[in-house]
Amino acid sequence: MSKKFDLIAIGRAAVDLNAVEYNRPLEETKTFAKFVGGSPANIAIGSAKLGQKVGFIGKVSDDQLGHYVTQYMSEVGIDTSQMAKDEDGHKIGLTFTEIISPEESDILMYRNEAADLYLSTDDVSKDYLAQARMLVISGTGLAQSPSREAILKALLLAKELGVEVIFELDYRPYTWQNAEETSLYYQLVAQKADVIIGTRDEFDVLENQQGNTDEQTIATLFQYDANLIVIKSGVQGSNAYTKAGDKYHFGIFKTKVLKSFGAGDSFAAGFLYAYSHQLDIETALKYGSAAASIVISQLSSSEAMPNLAQLTEFIQKAETQEVH
Numbered sequence: 001m002s003k004k005f006d007l008i009a010i011g012r013a014a015v016d017l018n019a020v021e022y023n024r025p026l027e028e029t030k031t032f033a034k035f036v037g038g039s040p041a042n043i044a045i046g047s048a049k050l051g052q053k054v055g056f057i058g059k060v061s062d063d064q065l066g067h068y069v070t071q072y073m074s075e076v077g078i079d080t081s082q083m084a085k086d087e088d089g090h091k092i093g094l095t096f097t098e099i100i101s102p103e104e105s106d107i108l109m110y111r112n113e114a115a116d117l118y119l120s121t122d123d124v125s126k127d128y129l130a131q132a133r134m135l136v137i138s139g140t141g142l143a144q145s146p147s148r149e150a151i152l153k154a155l156l157l158a159k160e161l162g163v164e165v166i167f168e169l170d171y172r173p174y175t176w177q178n179a180e181e182t183s184l185y186y187q188l189v190a191q192k193a194d195v196i197i198g199t200r201d202e203f204d205v206l207e208n209q210q211g212n213t214d215e216q217t218i219a220t221l222f223q224y225d226a227n228l229i230v231i232k233s234g235v236q237g238s239n240a241y242t243k244a245g246d247k248y249h250f251g252i253f254k255t256k257v258l259k260s261f262g263a264g265d266s267f268a269a270g271f272l273y274a275y276s277h278q279l280d281i282e283t284a285l286k287y288g289s290a291a292a293s294i295v296i297s298q299l300s301s302s303e304a305m306p307n308l309a310q311l312t313e314f315i316q317k318a319e320t321q322e323v324h
């Protein structure tokens with residue numbers, strides 16, 4: 001049965017202020033360019049640009065920046081009808097980026113009392129979720145109440161409605177209180193998710209343990225609902241594991257890296273495009289890697305997301321030149 005949305009993402013939509021002057025620390029950076037940011041918003045934007053039908057559940061500030069974010073997301077084709085405005089004056093989250101070198105970039109988040117963390121259970125509609133094939137949950141939304149309960153409500157509704165749950169671990173230390181609490185909430189959602197995507201470090205956070213191998217991680221998580229687990233490892237590429245016991249690997253598409261942030265969100269958008277079009281898993285890893293390669297060579301994490309023609313052309317060109 002065809003549904004209105006290929007995916008609905010839930011969580012933060014925020015603002016990135018990206019250093020326009022490269023190769024220097026934040027202390028010495030004077031100019032910044034404004035983009036929409038927030039991992040789930042970036043994934044939603046990347047997905048919409050690839051032609052997916054996308055909805056978003058979130059909360060933004062009722063001010064110029066909140067309006068900017070909602071308007072941009074709407075302009076790229078995302079349904080923003082479930083993006084609430086915070087009526088209590090909470091401000092949108094800000095992320096400053098620092099590009100010290102292509103190998104070394106960092107982010108500095110301003111997220112105290114961020115509007116997205118005030119998403120509440122009242123903002124999550126069963127009728128809306130029923131229109132989606134997939135629900136994309138990002139881990140950071142679990143960091144504080146009431147956003148935590150809003151996301152858990154969406155998770156339980158998705159399970160009830162048969163909506164496939166994609167859990168993007170998206171671990172950001174800033175809003176979490178302690179490692180055990182983080183691990184508990186991550187495990188709770190991971191045990192119900194159909195697909196789990198994260199970096200090796202993020203799976204360590206989920207397990208509250210350093211040094212587990214991918215095989216140990218998947219052996220535990222496949223005891224629950226997950227059918228597919230994707231573990232990303234930066235320049236070493238990515239691995240996907242299925243419950244049936246298959247393993248797939250894809251390396252990277254080498255590129256002139258400007259900055260490293262944005263890789264994870266673009267990877268997720270590319271991967272989920274292929275996955276939702278029932279392309280094979282190796283192709284999904286390839287689409288994710290290509291989208292990441294495109295985005296890390298440009299300044300933003302959202303506007304730089306490729307459309308389908310750009311993505312497929314990039315892959316074709318790279319494969320012809322054998323740069324991956």
Ligand SMILES: Nc1ncnc2c1ncn2[C@@H]1O[C@H](COP(=O)(O)OP(=O)(O)O)[C@@H](O)[C@H]1O
Pocket residue numbers: 199232233234235236237238251252253254255257260261262263264265267288289290292293296
């Ligand atoms: N330097 C790089 N060059 C090309 N592709 C990269 C590079 N770094 C990361 N990628 C791609 O982006 C994916 C996600 O990157 P990773 O750093 O693991 O995640 P995150 O950005 O979430 O921390 C990798 O699996 C790889 O496909």
Ligand SMILES: O=C(O)C[C@@H](O)[C@H](O)C(=O)COP(=O)(O)O
Pocket residue numbers: 014016036037038039040042095107260261262263264265266301
């Ligand atoms: O997620 C955020 O709030 C910040 C992002 O918008 C920022 O662009 C970023 O750090 C993306 O990095 P990624 O998770 O490596 O894709």
